[in-house]
Amino acid sequence: MSAGEQRGRKPRADVQRNRTALLETAQRHFLQHGVGTSLEAVAKEAGVGPGTLYRHFPTREALLAAVLQTRSEELVARQADIEQLGDPAEALEQWLRAMEEYFSAFSGLPDPLMAAARAQEPDNPLTIPCGILISATDQYVRAAQLAGRVRASVRGHDLFLAACSVAWIKGTGTEEESLDRLRTLIASGYRERDTQA
Amino acid sequence: MSAGEQRGRKPRADVQRNRTALLETAQRHFLQHGVGTSLEAVAKEAGVGPGTLYRHFPTREALLAAVLQTRSEELVARQADIEQLGDPAEALEQWLRAMEEYFSAFSGLPDPLMAAARAQEPDNPLTIPCGILISATDQYVRAAQLAGRVRASVRGHDLFLAACSVAWIKGTGTEEESLDRLRTLIASGYRERDTQA
DNA sequence: CATACATACGGAGGCAGCATCCGTTTTGAT
DNA sequence: ATCAAAACGGATGCTGCCTCCGTATGTATG
Numbered sequence: 001m002s003a004g005e006q007r008g009r010k011p012r013a014d015v016q017r018n019r020t021a022l023l024e025t026a027q028r029h030f031l032q033h034g035v036g037t038s039l040e041a042v043a044k045e046a047g048v049g050p051g052t053l054y055r056h057f058p059t060r061e062a063l064l065a066a067v068l069q070t071r072s073e074e075l076v077a078r079q080a081d082i083e084q085l086g087d088p089a090e091a092l093e094q095w096l097r098a099m100e101e102y103f104s105a106f107s108g109l110p111d112p113l114m115a116a117a118r119a120q121e122p123d124n125p126l127t128i129p130c131g132i133l134i135s136a137t138d139q140y141v142r143a144a145q146l147a148g149r150v151r152a153s154v155r156g157h158d159l160f161l162a163a164c165s166v167a168w169i170k171g172t173g174t175e176e177e178s179l180d181r182l183r184t185l186i187a188s189g190y191r192e193r194d195t196q197a
Numbered sequence: 198m199s200a201g202e203q204r205g206r207k208p209r210a211d212v213q214r215n216r217t218a219l220l221e222t223a224q225r226h227f228l229q230h231g232v233g234t235s236l237e238a239v240a241k242e243a244g245v246g247p248g249t250l251y252r253h254f255p256t257r258e259a260l261l262a263a264v265l266q267t268r269s270e271e272l273v274a275r276q277a278d279i280e281q282l283g284d285p286a287e288a289l290e291q292w293l294r295a296m297e298e299y300f301s302a303f304s305g306l307p308d309p310l311m312a313a314a315r316a317q318e319p320d321n322p323l324t325i326p327c328g329i330l331i332s333a334t335d336q337y338v339r340a341a342q343l344a345g346r347v348r349a350s351v352r353g354h355d356l357f358l359a360a361c362s363v364a365w366i367k368g369t370g371t372e373e374e375s376l377d378r379l380r381t382l383i384a385s386g387y388r389e390r391d392t393q394a
Numbered sequence: 395c396a397t398a399c400a401t402a403c404g405g406a407g408g409c410a411g412c413a414t415c416c417g418t419t420t421t422g423a424t
Numbered sequence: 425a426t427c428a429a430a431a432c433g434g435a436t437g438c439t440g441c442c443t444c445c446g447t448a449t450g451t452a453t454g
Binding site for chain 1: 411420421
């Protein structure tokens with residue numbers, strides 16, 4: 001079970017090479033054409049046949065999940081920054097923004113993400129990441145609630161949905177101003193009313 | 198320009214027949230398989246060739262818009278009911294629910310709807326309906342604001358987006374309970390804080 | 395009723411993308 | 425140098441989109 005364990009044979013070199021090439025190309029295509037981009041095109045540009053792509057990543061979701069893994073590291077990095085903040089309300093706000101950006105990395109991403117969040121299919125490779133994000137959000141929410149900055153009825157899952165929504169709308173090409181207005185609306189929804197003295 | 202004007206020749210009978218058959222079949226398929234349903238299948242089941250379908254409705258959006266027209270009549274009917282209510286806050290709430298149901302009639306509907314709401318392409322047949330809905334929402338918002346029940350900073354367009362979002366999430370198969378929580382969150386966002394005496 | 399004309403029909407066909415299967419090549423081990 | 429496992433990749437079949445044009449259908453006229 002040790003890290004360096006190599007059972008049987010050393011893995012072939014081209015495997016890792018192709019995998020990397022596919023991931024890089026896929027990321028570019030997802031960025032440019034959204035999650036619905038042609039997988040054939042990705043394979044061709046990565047210099048491999050369709051078969052190779054499908055062997056590495058049996059479904060579009062699998063490829064997507066693998067590409068997202070890279071990006072999710074950025075998200076974790078942000079978490080470190082966020083936890084520096086003393087203010088739990090501020091922390092929650094920033095976390096929501098971070099998630100939103102993560103969700104809107106590629107156009108059309110929120111749809112498969114939501115499908116995974118529903119999580120009926122446990123073999124969906126996007127399911128696990130979603131679960132992590134939801135419980136992370138819940139942490140931030142609880143902290144802010146303890147500080148009396150967020151209404152008691154709010155749950156992490158609610159704000160996860162809200163962040164997804166905003167990301168979805170963003171992906172439809174709505175202007176940034178409208179988005180900001182929506183964010184403000186949502187913030188007014190979860191923030192505790194000022195406890196007037 | 199009068200209604201009964203018939204220039205040249207009387208229109209052929211099969212035209213109207215096919216159009217109706219297509220609309221009915223399309224509605225069924227949209228309901229069962231979402232807006233992405235196969236148009237070929239619709240044509241076949243309606244008993245016409247693909248060419249006929251595309252002549253009547255050149256794009257998927259055109260077909261969608263035509264089908265939606267029927268449903269939008271229900272929406273207008275609801276407006277009458279809603280305006281019976283004395284309470285403008287209640288009226289707004291009901292209107293939002295009505296829109297939400299309208300948006301989630303077919304799975305996947307919110308996407309083309311939002312694309313139309315952006316309204317860069319004025320020939321998109323969904324654009325006009327969207328504009329109407331937005332300004333209608335604005336009416337309800339203003340009324341509620343005059344009664345001091347909705348925060349002054351809120352605009353109709355914001356709540357239009359919110360309703361779209363909820364409809365979108367609904368379409369992804371999220372449980373009704375989560376949806377209700379989200380609706381509550383949004384409502385807390387736009388409602389005026391209780392003016393404590 | 396017969397004819398002529400306009401109009402609409404419908405399916406064949408070209409194209410793109412998905413996903414699979416299997417003969418061939420590459421690679422690591424001996 | 426040789427072998428066998430492992431991976432490759434492209435040919436293949438399928439579905440759906442959308443267009444084009446020869447043909448059928450329905451409407452007006454003698």
